[in-house]
Each structure stands twice: as structure tokens, then as C-alpha cells.
Amino acid sequence: MSALASRRIWLSVLTAAALGAATVPASAGPFSGLEGAWSGSGQISLENGAKERIRCRANYSVGNGGNTLQQSLRCASDSYNFELRSDVESHDGRISGNWVESTRNVGGTLSGSARHGRIEVSVESPSFNAALTLSSHGNRQSVTIRSSGGQLTGASITLERRG
Numbered sequence: 470m471s472a473l474a475s476r477r478i479w480l481s482v483l484t485a486a487a488l489g490a491a492t493v494p495a496s497a498g499p500f501s502g503l504e505g506a507w508s509g510s511g512q513i514s515l516e517n518g519a520k521e522r523i524r525c526r527a528n529y530s531v532g533n534g535g536n537t538l539q540q541s542l543r544c545a546s547d548s549y550n551f552e553l554r555s556d557v558e559s560h561d562g563r564i565s566g567n568w569v570e571s572t573r574n575v576g577g578t579l580s581g582s583a584r585h586g587r588i589e590v591s592v593e594s595p596s597f598n599a600a601l602t603l604s605s606h607g608n609r610q611s612v613t614i615r616s617s618g619g620q621l622t623g624a625s626i627t628l629e630r631r632g
Contacts, residue, residue, distance in 0.1 A: 498535025499559045499583035505529060511612070511626030513546075521546050527628065536560070559583060564590060 507527045512520050525544040531537065542553040557566030562582050569576035577594030581601075588603040599616040608630040615623050 498531075498533065498537075499562075499564065499588065500529070500531045500538040500557070501535025502531075503529040503535075503538065504531045506631040507610075507628045508631050509610075509626060509628035511624060514623045516622050523624075523626070525626070525628065526631075533558075538566075555579075564588065 505528070507529070508525065510522060510524045512522055514520055523544055523546045525542060527540060527542045530539040532539075536559045538555070538557045540553075540555045540557070542555075544551055544553075551570055551572055553568060553570050555566055555568040557564060557579070562584055563580070564583055565578070565580045567576060567578055575594065577592065579590050579592045581588065581590030583589075588601075588605070590601045590603075592599040592601060597616065599614055601612060601614045603610060603612045605611075610626075610628045612626045612628075613623070614626075
């Protein structure tokens with residue numbers, strides 16, 4: 470798998486984990502209820518039609534009434550693994566932040582919106598763009614990612630709260 474495809478995969482998973490939100494009161498920020506450890510799995514789709522399973526563990530630190538999030542994420546498949554960190558914040562329903570993948574020393578930005586348990590985000594780096602949609606229901610997050618160009622064409626990931 471090319472380095473660009475690997476970057477797309479871990480960026481997609483990072484964004485999925487970083488922007489998940491549990492069901493909380495309307496007055497709470499979009500990251501309220503995320504504090505703690507989460508894990509899950511999913512499947513990525515590659516341009517050549519191949520599909521590969523991925524497993525992930527995330528830890529979240531939430532602040533400012535649920536409007537800020539610091540996240541760390543470790544993911545692995547049969548062919549690679551990575552470690553990501555992100556800092557994300559929300560203002561009036563608009564989400565923005567930065568991410569870095571420490572094993573490859575690359576990073577980028579993310580931006581989008583959150584309302585009614587649904588988050589829609591654009592992920593950017595110098596080499597690609599991706600779109601992410603997240604639906605949150607209690608202790609379960611479902612994420613769909615679409616990417617154009619390169620080897621990664623999409624992903625479907627489910628994370629659940631541990632412990």
C-alpha cells in the first residue's frame with residue numbers, strides 16, 4: 470500500500486474517532502459524553518476493490534462544557550499501524566481542529582458542523598481531501614468516510630465506549 474493511501478486511511482480513522490459524540494442534552498457541547506476510552510473496528514475500501522478490516526482504540530479528554538476535545542488514537546490492520554493525536558473545538562455548531570500522525574510526522578486540519586447527533590466534516594492535508602459523516606447514538610458511533618483520488622475510496626467504522 471502506498472504512503473499516500475496509508476495517510477488517507479489513518480486520517481479517516483482519526484477524524485472518525487475525534488469527532489464522535491454521545492447523546493447529551495442540547496445545551497452541552499458536541500463532544501460532551503465522549504470522555505474516556507473507546508474501541509472498535511471497521512472496514513476500509515481501496516480503489517482496486519479490495520477491503521481490509523481495521524481495529525482502533527481511542528482515548529478522549531473533553532473540556533470547556535463539551536466544546537473542546539483532545540484525542541489519541543491507535544489503529545491497526547493486518548498490513549500497518551499508526552498513532553494519531555488531535556485537538557478539536559466547537560464554536561456555535563462549527564467544528565475545527567488540527568491532527569498529527571506521529572509515526573509518519575504528518576498532519577493537517579479538519580472543519581465542519583455538528584447538530585442533532587450528526588457531524589459532517591471536511592478533512593484536509595497538503596496531499597488529499599476527504600468527507601466524513603458521523604452519527605452518534607449513546608455509547609456507539611457510526612462513521613462513513615468518502616475520499617477521492619489515490620487508493621482509499623472509503624471507510625465504515627464503529628466505535629463503542631469501553632469499561
